[in-house]
Amino acid sequence: MTRFLLRRGAQAIVVLLLVSVIVFCLLHLLPGGPARAILGVHATPTNVAAFNRANGLDSPVPVQYWHWLTGVLSGNLGFSYVQNESVAALLGQRLPKTAFLAGVSVVLAVLIAVPVGFYQAVRRQRVGDYVITTVTLVLYSTPAFWVAIILIDVLAVRLHVVPAEAPQGSFSAVLGDPSALVLPVLTITLVTVAAFSRYTRSSVLDELAQDYVRMARSKGAGNRVILFGHVLRNAAGPVVTLLGLSLPFIVSGTLITEYVFNYPGIGLLAFNAATTQDYPVMLGVVIVVAAATVVGSLLADLTHAVLDPRVRTAAGIR
Amino acid sequence: MSLENVTVLGAEETAGADTAQSAGRLALAAFTRNRLAAAGLVVIVALLLFSFAGPLLYHTDQIHTRLALETMPPGTGRPLGTDSVGYDELGRLMAGGQTTLEVAFGAAVVAVILGVLWGAVAGYVGGFVDGLMMRIVDALLAIPAILLLLFLATVFRPSVPMLIIVVGVTAWLVPARLIRAEALSLRGREYVLAAKTMGVRGPTIIFRHIITNSIGTIMVNATFQIADAILVVAALSFLGLGIAPPATNWGAMLSDGLNYTYSGYWWLTYPPGIAIVLTVLAFNVVGDGLRDAFGLDSGHG
Numbered sequence: 001m002t003r004f005l006l007r008r009g010a011q012a013i014v015v016l017l018l019v020s021v022i023v024f025c026l027l028h029l030l031p032g033g034p035a036r037a038i039l040g041v042h043a044t045p046t047n048v049a050a051f052n053r054a055n056g057l058d059s060p061v062p063v064q065y066w067h068w069l070t071g072v073l074s075g076n077l078g079f080s081y082v083q084n085e086s087v088a089a090l091l092g093q094r095l096p097k098t099a100f101l102a103g104v105s106v107v108l109a110v111l112i113a114v115p116v117g118f119y120q121a122v123r124r125q126r127v128g129d130y131v132i133t134t135v136t137l138v139l140y141s142t143p144a145f146w147v148a149i150i151l152i153d154v155l156a157v158r159l160h161v162v163p164a165e166a167p168q169g170s171f172s173a174v175l176g177d178p179s180a181l182v183l184p185v186l187t188i189t190l191v192t193v194a195a196f197s198r199y200t201r202s203s204v205l206d207e208l209a210q211d212y213v214r215m216a217r218s219k220g221a222g223n224r225v226i227l228f229g230h231v232l233r234n235a236a237g238p239v240v241t242l243l244g245l246s247l248p249f250i251v252s253g254t255l256i257t258e259y260v261f262n263y264p265g266i267g268l269l270a271f272n273a274a275t276t277q278d279y280p281v282m283l284g285v286v287i288v289v290a291a292a293t294v295v296g297s298l299l300a301d302l303t304h305a306v307l308d309p310r311v312r313t314a315a316g317i318r
Numbered sequence: 319m320s321l322e323n324v325t326v327l328g329a330e331e332t333a334g335a336d337t338a339q340s341a342g343r344l345a346l347a348a349f350t351r352n353r354l355a356a357a358g359l360v361v362i363v364a365l366l367l368f369s370f371a372g373p374l375l376y377h378t379d380q381i382h383t384r385l386a387l388e389t390m391p392p393g394t395g396r397p398l399g400t401d402s403v404g405y406d407e408l409g410r411l412m413a414g415g416q417t418t419l420e421v422a423f424g425a426a427v428v429a430v431i432l433g434v435l436w437g438a439v440a441g442y443v444g445g446f447v448d449g450l451m452m453r454i455v456d457a458l459l460a461i462p463a464i465l466l467l468l469f470l471a472t473v474f475r476p477s478v479p480m481l482i483i484v485v486g487v488t489a490w491l492v493p494a495r496l497i498r499a500e501a502l503s504l505r506g507r508e509y510v511l512a513a514k515t516m517g518v519r520g521p522t523i524i525f526r527h528i529i530t531n532s533i534g535t536i537m538v539n540a541t542f543q544i545a546d547a548i549l550v551v552a553a554l555s556f557l558g559l560g561i562a563p564p565a566t567n568w569g570a571m572l573s574d575g576l577n578y579t580y581s582g583y584w585w586l587t588y589p590p591g592i593a594i595v596l597t598v599l600a601f602n603v604v605g606d607g608l609r610d611a612f613g614l615d616s617g618h619g
Contacts, residue, residue, distance in 0.1 A: 018456075022458065026469060142594075143553055145576075256553060279469075289465065
């Protein structure tokens with residue numbers, strides 16, 4: 001287990017370093033480089049040169065990368081000249097709101113999708129499975145914004161059950177207005193349920209076809225023992241892995257949802273940064289989300305290894 | 319169930335026609351047995367005809383705005399009404415379909431070519447190179463594609479070719495992983511070893527043996543790539559970072575319509591929304607069918 005942990009940890013560090021290289025490249029890929037990105041397109045060449053000198057941007061690229069990386073590691077994600085605030089401070093205000101929105105939605109999605117997928121696999125090719133498969137396939141093919149528009153049209157405009165705009169202001173203000181959270185949460189939950197239940201169904205089906213299921217059955221184990229004693233634990237592994245890897249997918253859905261409902265999270269922050277060409281903020285969001293994804297998939301792999309000893313020994317082959 | 323059918327069908331034909339069954343023909347037989355996949359294919363053909371041949375039969379002006387005719391409800395002469403600047407909504411749906419499908423097909427081709435080459439090289443070469451190439455894929459997968467797309471869309475002015483490249487270069491990671499896994503298992507096969515012993519060079523082996531033998535995986539993934547690309551392009555356009563007017567696509571039409579949800583102008587949101595879902599669904603169903611036909615485990619995600 002220790003070897004697995006070290007190996008997987010080292011891999012995660014390499015991936016994080018590569019993420020930092022990619023983001024650094026993106027910053028330098030911009031026409032005019034970081035100076036233009038920060039000062040804006042109308043900066044004069046003199047201003048750009050002065051900025052470069054002042055911020056060490058005239059030194060060799062590896063040196064610049066090192067300075068930038070040590071800065072990021074000490075929490076300095078840069079400064080947003082558009083919003084006149086440090087990127088870290090902006091992220092600090094927005095991140096809890098997005099974590100809350102995405103967290104509630106994903107917990108709901110798992111609570112719905114796992115039992116549904118399990119049920120479908122056990123009752124495969126019966127009426128219930130066909131109906132749910134059709135519904136989830138349609139939902140899986142539906143973009144998050146279209147789900148959001150239908151929800152607004154039906155629940156907010158026609159039935160007036162809930163408001164269409166998300167709660168605004170500070171984190172406590174967001175928490176204090178639950179009815180306004182219904183539509184954003186519902187949107188992300190629905191989109192996520194579609195993906196997760198399809199995945200759960202197929203991983204439970206894989207498990208049901210394994211030898212140990214046949215073995216248990218031939219030894220006279222009942223359905224209840226097989227399903228809840230063996231299959232559930234083994235199928236939980238892939239589902240945990242999926243959770244760890246699906247963070248980028250969830251962030252994409254969250255960004256769109258925040259845009260539609262005007263929810264003040266990091267998705268909306270990233271979108272506004274894109275429209276105002278506020279590159280330090282955009283890349284700050286990229287770094288934070290990517291780091292969270294790498295750490296998330298590391299945690300998922302470790303959990304998977306705890307649940308299933310075979311993963312630890314097979315890790316070398318992956 | 320489907321596997322039994324294929325075997326029986328194969329046996330019959332071999333006995334009757336005395337021809338060996340190629341993998342392709344077996345796959346075709348399995349595919350046509352899957353009625354859902356066949357229906358998906360019909361829908362795709364219908365959508366292509368609607369978008370590309372439709373404007374030849376149903377003439378509308380999709381360049382000049384007519385503000386006097388804005389947001390008219392459906393009626394005679396305008397089956398789906400008009401949008402916020404007076405374009406005929408049905409004609410708009412056709413024009414939007416053209417760009418949506420062009421970008422989706424193009425992006426899928428770019429993504430699959432990039433991914434196949436990357437994955438085949440990594441899997442065939444193996445060792446440190448493989449490790450590094452795959453960690454790069456991991457790193458890029460950790461960055462949500464939508465953020466990368468937003469970034470690229472602000473740097474490059476979106477046009478059809480630009481969108482194809484931008485979406486393509488963010489979507490090649492999954493095919494790279496799939497083909498790398500194929501290459502890993504293929505490179506140990508006897509015929510690859512034989513070719514190697516005879517002195518065939520690496521690139522030739524990759525193109526002639528690794529890639530040709532992964533064709534099932536490639537085709538299945540390409541189909542899912544088109545479905546994903548439609549969603550991505552629609553999302554980008556929905557966020558206002560798609561193609562500039564008067565060109566449009568279904569995502570941009572939805573984005574427009576969103577402003578009129580409160581006015582109850584359903585014809586501005588439901589037609590493009592349904593068009594997106596129908597198209598993506600059709601490609602997903604065809605992909606599922608192809609996957610079953612090629613007897614693959616998984617070709618998505």
